[in-house]
Amino acid sequence: MSQATGQQHPIGVYLKVWFLLFVLSALSYMVDYYQVQGYLRWTLIIIFMFLKAGFIISIFMHLKWERYAVKLVLLLPPVAILLLLALMAIEADYILLSRISYFAAD
Amino acid sequence: MTTQSSPDAPLNQTQWQMVVADWSADKQAFDMPWGKIMMWIFLLSDTFIFGVFLIGYMNVRMSTADSWPIPSEVFALSLGGDPIPLILIAIMTFILISSSGTMAMAVNYAYRGNRKMTFYLMLVTAIFGASFVGMQVFEWTKLIVDQGVRPWGNPMGAAQFGACFFMITGFHGVHVSAGVILLLIYANKVRRGDYEGKNYDAVEIVGLYWHFVDLVWVFIFALFYLW
Numbered sequence: 001m002s003q004a005t006g007q008q009h010p011i012g013v014y015l016k017v018w019f020l021l022f023v024l025s026a027l028s029y030m031v032d033y034y035q036v037q038g039y040l041r042w043t044l045i046i047i048f049m050f051l052k053a054g055f056i057i058s059i060f061m062h063l064k065w066e067r068y069a070v071k072l073v074l075l076l077p078p079v080a081i082l083l084l085l086a087l088m089a090i091e092a093d094y095i096l097l098s099r100i101s102y103f104a105a106d
Numbered sequence: 107m108t109t110q111s112s113p114d115a116p117l118n119q120t121q122w123q124m125v126v127a128d129w130s131a132d133k134q135a136f137d138m139p140w141g142k143i144m145m146w147i148f149l150l151s152d153t154f155i156f157g158v159f160l161i162g163y164m165n166v167r168m169s170t171a172d173s174w175p176i177p178s179e180v181f182a183l184s185l186g187g188d189p190i191p192l193i194l195i196a197i198m199t200f201i202l203i204s205s206s207g208t209m210a211m212a213v214n215y216a217y218r219g220n221r222k223m224t225f226y227l228m229l230v231t232a233i234f235g236a237s238f239v240g241m242q243v244f245e246w247t248k249l250i251v252d253q254g255v256r257p258w259g260n261p262m263g264a265a266q267f268g269a270c271f272f273m274i275t276g277f278h279g280v281h282v283s284a285g286v287i288l289l290l291i292y293a294n295k296v297r298r299g300d301y302e303g304k305n306y307d308a309v310e311i312v313g314l315y316w317h318f319v320d321l322v323w324v325f326i327f328a329l330f331y332l333w
Contacts, residue, residue, distance in 0.1 A: 008214075008217060008218075009214065011211060011214055014207060014210040014211050014214065015207070017207075017210075018203070018204070018206075018207035018210075021203045021206070021207075022200065022203060025196070025199050025200060025203060025327075028327070028328065028332060029192065029196045029199070031332060032178050032191055032192055032331075032332050033191060033192075035178075041332075042333070045328045045329075045332045045333065046328070048328070049324055049325060049327075049328035049329075052324045053321055053324050053325070056206065056317055056320060056321045056324065057317075057321065059210075060206055060207075060209075060210045060313075060317045060320075061313075061314055061317045061318070061321075062310075066138075067124065067125075067128060067136075067137065068121040068122070068124050068125050068128075069124070069125045069128040069129060069135060069136065070136055070138070070143075070146070072125060073136075073146075073150075074146060074150055077150060077154075078150075078153055078154075078157070080154075081153070081154065081157040081158075081161070084157070084158070084161055085161050085164070088161050088162075088164065088165045089164065089165075089168065091165065091169075092164070092165045092166075092167075092168035092169040093168065093169075095169035096168060096169045096170075096171065099169070099170075099171045100171060103171065
């Protein structure tokens with residue numbers, strides 16, 4: 001079992017990331033609390049979301065210290081989700097337009 | 107262990123050369139315990155499940171001609187005075203992040219061979235997780251009993267709201283509950299000393315699952331509650 005030495009990082013790294021996640025969560029909550037609206041709201045939400053997700057994956061889940069082959073296996077396939085996202089957004093747009101033109105009239 | 111290349115590999119390999127070496131070296135491609143890579147693959151498949159749920163939610167929210175209920179108001183809660191928007195959800199978010207923090211430290215102490223600290227930190231993580239589920243039960247009860255939200259309709263607006271909410275948060279809640287059970291089982295194994303003198307990979311693997319649960323919540327919080 002000598003290969004399973006695991007990863008050694010100082011505890012401070014986790015405390016720092018924990019603190020950062022707290023701050024980022026507080027900031028995203030503030031977006032709602034102060035009723036920031038429109039594109040600024042969506043941009044801020046997305047930025048804070050990806051920052052938090054990035055810290056969790058890279059530091060807490062140790063992906064930052066894994067080999068490149070592992071990173072590729074885990075980060076490449078989700079690109080397909082983005083494709084589905086784009087397709088479904090186009091489709092939803094179309095459905096909404098059909099609903100407005102066929103059902104909202106009467 | 108992580109960033110070094112195998113002994114027979116040339117020095118100064120590029121990242122891509124390392125990938126090629128890993129895949130073509132006539133040995134296991136991923137230099138990690140099998141349980142860990144299996145957990146990663148499971149989490150990747152789970153990513154697709156939650157991804158599809160959230161995309162389904164986006165699709166119905168974009169395509170409905172009715173107005174979407176405003177989450178900020180639907181999930182407001184009065185703590186004595188005026189209702190505070192999303193306060194319970196914010197508290198749940200902080201609790202789940204804290205549980206992720208304690209879990210990360212549990213993994214760290216496990217690799218240092220500190221059995222006692224590992225056990226206690228895993229226990230704290232499980233307690234945080236259980237309290238998260240408890241708050242979710244409270245939130246669901248309030249929504250169903252007081253606000254009349256059903257999977258097929260609600261008094262506030264678009265009928266699809268309930269279906270998305272119960273489906274997404276319900277599935278996430280099941281993940282958290284399963285995680286709490288998993289944590290308690292493995293915390294007990296650590297306490298008993300099952301891994302003493304062997305390795306603590308199991309703690310890291312449970313940790314990966316737990317962080318993923320936290321990760322999914324980040325997306326649900328942003329895309330469902332804040333959007």
